[in-house]
Amino acid sequence: LQKVKSDLEKMLSAVCSQNKQLGEDLEREQQWYEEQEQMLSTLNRIEEETKPQVEQLYKTRYFYTELHNKMLKLKTYKRELLSALGEFLDEHFPLPQGGRSAINKNFSPEPAVELLALQDILEILINKLMATPHEPYVTINELFWPPYIELLLRFGIALRHPEDPNRMRLEAFHK
Helix, strand or coil, X not given: CHHHHXXXXXXXXXXXXXXXXXXXXXXXXXXXXXXXXXXXXXXXXXXXXHHHHHHHHHHHHHHHHHHHHHHHHHHHHHHHHHHHHHHHHHHHCCCCXXXXXXXXXXXXXXXXXXCCCHHHHHHHHHHHHHHCCCCCCEECCCCCCHHHHHHHHHCCCEEECCCCCCEEEECCCCC
């Protein structure tokens, strides 16, 4: 009986020790669980705070891509329009024969300057209007063939400067 009692006391001591160890393990596991819960709640809060920013980023990226595609289409369309305009102008408004005016042939022994095509004149006027809208006037010089200048002025495509008849500008159709 003494031996059984002593074995039972040893067993009770071992079970108490094991129970104490399990209690400490349980306390550590509960503390770890609470830390994980706090971390999860912090991550959820951060996710909720950054969600609108991420959505905004996706929208911005989508709009940027869409805008980029539209810009490419516009550039292609612009090239096609300029090409068609160039072909039309070359066909219907060629340079004068030899690039000289009749006045220069009769009175000037040296060769006249190379005259600009109507397409080049329009390009100069457009570029000047877009580059410096506050001062869109171009000085008319000997490179401009007078019949082309007269054509642009008569049909309201270009306007003379109110004070200087040697300057003209493109009519601002975009306003």
